[in-house]
Amino acid sequence: MIAPAQPMIDIRSVTKRFGDFTAVNDVSLAIGPAEFITLLGPSGCGKTTLLRMLSGFEHPDQGDIRIDGADVTHLAPYRRNVNQVFQSYALFPHLSVWDNIAFGLRMQKVPAEEQRRRIEEVIDLVALRGFEKRKPTQLSGGQRQRVALARAIVPRPSVLLLDEPLSALDAKLRHQMQLELKRLQKHLGMTFVFVTHDQEEALTMSDRIAVFNQGRLEQLGTAADIYHRPRTAFVADFIGEANLVDAELLQRNGNVGRVRLKGGLEIIVPLDQWPEGHAKAVVSIRPEKVHVSKQPIKAENVFSARVEEEVFQGALDRLTLVTDAGTRLHAIVANESALLEAIHEGDQVWCGLHMDDLVIVAAD
Amino acid sequence: MQTIGLPGTAAPHARKPGLWGWLLLAPMVLWLLLFVVVPTGILAVYSFCQRDDLGRVVFSFTWDNYVRVFDPIYLNILGRSVAYAGLTTIICVAVGYPVGWYIARRPAGLRNLLLLLVMIPFWTSFLIRTYAWIAILKNEGLLNGLLLSAGAITAPLELLYTPVAVVIGLVYAYLPFMILPVYGSAEKVDNALVEAAHDLGAGPVRAFSEVIIPLTLPGIAAGVLLVFVPAIGMFAITDLMGGARVPMIGNVIQNQFFKARNWPFGAALGVVFTLMFVFTYLAVQWHGRRSQR
Numbered sequence: 001m002i003a004p005a006q007p008m009i010d011i012r013s014v015t016k017r018f019g020d021f022t023a024v025n026d027v028s029l030a031i032g033p034a035e036f037i038t039l040l041g042p043s044g045c046g047k048t049t050l051l052r053m054l055s056g057f058e059h060p061d062q063g064d065i066r067i068d069g070a071d072v073t074h075l076a077p078y079r080r081n082v083n084q085v086f087q088s089y090a091l092f093p094h095l096s097v098w099d100n101i102a103f104g105l106r107m108q109k110v111p112a113e114e115q116r117r118r119i120e121e122v123i124d125l126v127a128l129r130g131f132e133k134r135k136p137t138q139l140s141g142g143q144r145q146r147v148a149l150a151r152a153i154v155p156r157p158s159v160l161l162l163d164e165p166l167s168a169l170d171a172k173l174r175h176q177m178q179l180e181l182k183r184l185q186k187h188l189g190m191t192f193v194f195v196t197h198d199q200e201e202a203l204t205m206s207d208r209i210a211v212f213n214q215g216r217l218e219q220l221g222t223a224a225d226i227y228h229r230p231r232t233a234f235v236a237d238f239i240g241e242a243n244l245v246d247a248e249l250l251q252r253n254g255n256v257g258r259v260r261l262k263g264g265l266e267i268i269v270p271l272d273q274w275p276e277g278h279a280k281a282v283v284s285i286r287p288e289k290v291h292v293s294k295q296p297i298k299a300e301n302v303f304s305a306r307v308e309e310e311v312f313q314g315a316l317d318r319l320t321l322v323t324d325a326g327t328r329l330h331a332i333v334a335n336e337s338a339l340l341e342a343i344h345e346g347d348q349v350w351c352g353l354h355m356d357d358l359v360i361v362a363a364d
Numbered sequence: 365m366q367t368i369g370l371p372g373t374a375a376p377h378a379r380k381p382g383l384w385g386w387l388l389l390a391p392m393v394l395w396l397l398l399f400v401v402v403p404t405g406i407l408a409v410y411s412f413c414q415r416d417d418l419g420r421v422v423f424s425f426t427w428d429n430y431v432r433v434f435d436p437i438y439l440n441i442l443g444r445s446v447a448y449a450g451l452t453t454i455i456c457v458a459v460g461y462p463v464g465w466y467i468a469r470r471p472a473g474l475r476n477l478l479l480l481l482v483m484i485p486f487w488t489s490f491l492i493r494t495y496a497w498i499a500i501l502k503n504e505g506l507l508n509g510l511l512l513s514a515g516a517i518t519a520p521l522e523l524l525y526t527p528v529a530v531v532i533g534l535v536y537a538y539l540p541f542m543i544l545p546v547y548g549s550a551e552k553v554d555n556a557l558v559e560a561a562h563d564l565g566a567g568p569v570r571a572f573s574e575v576i577i578p579l580t581l582p583g584i585a586a587g588v589l590l591v592f593v594p595a596i597g598m599f600a601i602t603d604l605m606g607g608a609r610v611p612m613i614g615n616v617i618q619n620q621f622f623k624a625r626n627w628p629f630g631a632a633l634g635v636v637f638t639l640m641f642v643f644t645y646l647a648v649q650w651h652g653r654r655s656q657r
Contacts, residue, residue, distance in 0.1 A: 055559075055563055056563075057559055076562070077559070077562040077563050078562045078566055078571075083563055083564065084559075086556050086559070086560060088554065088556050090556035090557050090560035091560075092557060092560070092561075092579075093557075094578045094579060103561070103566075104564035107566045108565055151564070155564065
């Protein structure tokens with residue numbers, strides 16, 4: 001999705017400091033209506049602070065935030081048409097499931113009959129039928145999660161904020177909820193802003209991912225964009241796995257150039273992302289893009305290497321390769337033809353790298 | 365509370381204590397027997413006795429003491445005691461609740477310091493602190509001196525030996541007993557719950573009445589009990605700061621034992637009084653359990 005013409009959320013040059021610490025550093029981000037966007041990054045990267053500025057619990061020191069066309073930069077949380085699913089769920093322990101869900105509607109003074117109808121509807125939507133009278137302490141983690149979700153969507157906010165809502169669930173339930181959340185978001189046509197440090201979660205659900213590091217927005221794009229075309233070493237490393245190898249430019253030929261990798265291997269790489277005026281950069285090579293075979297391979301870059309280590313992982317084999325020139329690379333190969341052509345430690349193999357699979361990122 | 369089928373919420377397995385259990389319990393049981401059960405028993409027995417001319421207790425059964433308790437004079441005093449203790453409790457809630465909440469919301473280090481400040485007065489004898497209040501409130505005392513020299517008043521205010529002084533004394537003495545339990549329950553309120561209330565459209569007032577108050581109700585209830593019950597029976601403050609002009613039920617009981625030497629009647633007052641507490645306590649407990657359901 002390209003940056004939309006009329007964004008639902010428009011964050012402009014927002015900076016937030018806590019004392020000497022700059023939590024969010026000059027971030028601009030436009031989020032479209034009905035978009036599922038994920039703010040992704042390690043803890044302390046500023047994603048949660050940005051979310052809290054959207055919900056109104058924090059206010060920017062600089063810049064401004066518009067939601068649905070209205071300036072909300074300094075608006076109190078209870079005056080915004082935005083609801084949040086909290087990491088701890090924050091269900092009111094003294095209220096039943098029904099009353100928890102009804103809370104927002106009561107605050108909006110929605111007529112009783114309409115309240116009842118909308119709560120019934122959302123209870124069916126999140127499959128909580130039969131639990132209406134329970135207290136939060138009498139629910140499982142997954143059920144609490146769904147109550148928190150129902151409570152936040154029933155007032156029909158223009159934006160739903162989700163602060164790592166799946167982190168307390170076990171792996172299986174988490175996968176299930178990821179798909180449910182995505183389905184729910186499509187069904188409601190609501191803008192979802194989802195915060196997580198889990199890259200797999202981000203790749204599964206998001207229309208677009210905003211990767212944060214040290215308070216800055218490192219890269220914004222679709223899951224495929226960010227995975228295949230990381231712009232910085234941080235992004236390449238944080239999303240998926242990557243061989244990040246220092247490279248020195250030897251020879252330039254239009255859009256293509258010859259580089260020498262750390263260790264000595266020389267390969268041909270695309271230069272469109274090569275930092276202007278620099279002799280050195282980093283090449284990001286996804287381990288699954290390193291083609292390995294005992295037979296000769298056709299690719300722009302072909303070289304031979306020795307298998308230093310092999311770790312069998314069922315469907316996959318993880319290899320550590322040392323090229324004849326002395327460069328070390330990690331590779332992941334599928335185990336489909338294991339019986340015919342098993343690769344073992346100590347084997348000499350052919351390796352191939354397609355130029356399109358090589359991404360140049362700026363050296364840190 | 366419904367507990368069926370949910371791990372961790374089932375009632376703990378009831379178990380009778382073994383020999384070791386009883387041995388460990390023994391000091392506690394002995395203490396309760398000696399200082400609670402036996403004295404209350406003696407009081408109950410005395411309340412049905414008579415006294416002779418010298419004030420000695422004569423063991424012959426009578427209802428007279430209980431009849432006398434309901435004499436309008438004593439009902440009046442009891443009414444006044446309830447009113448003063450009630451007013452004290454209301455002021456303690458009004459002052460102590462915000463203080464307890466405020467302390468609970470501070471960072472951990474500051475919180476402990478503030479709690480210490482609340483408790484420091486306990487290091488000084490209660491009587492000395494009450495005398496300090498006399499020094500503050502009397503006609504030529506600290507408060508009047510300040511007000512006079514500031515020109516706020518032209519003649520000293522008569523504060524000491526009035527109902528106002530008694531209520532000031534009671535509030536001062538029992539305020540920590542409101543602050544501490546409120547603090548205890550406020551500290552457990554997750555800040556995310558307050559944020560969730562705001563997030564769902566509740567302004568400060570609605571968030572307070574719909575979320576904060578219900579969640580800190582156990583603390584308020586405990587504070588009310590801890591303030592109201594002892595305040596109603598207090599006699600030292602009414603004696604010292606009320607100048608015996610505004611006796612409360614505690615003073616009457618004390619007088620029956622020490623001055624009038626009518627132990628049986630004092631005992632009857634005490635028994636009625638104790639029963640009142642028991643009923644108040646049960647009512648609060650019952651209400652608490654009902655509001656949890």
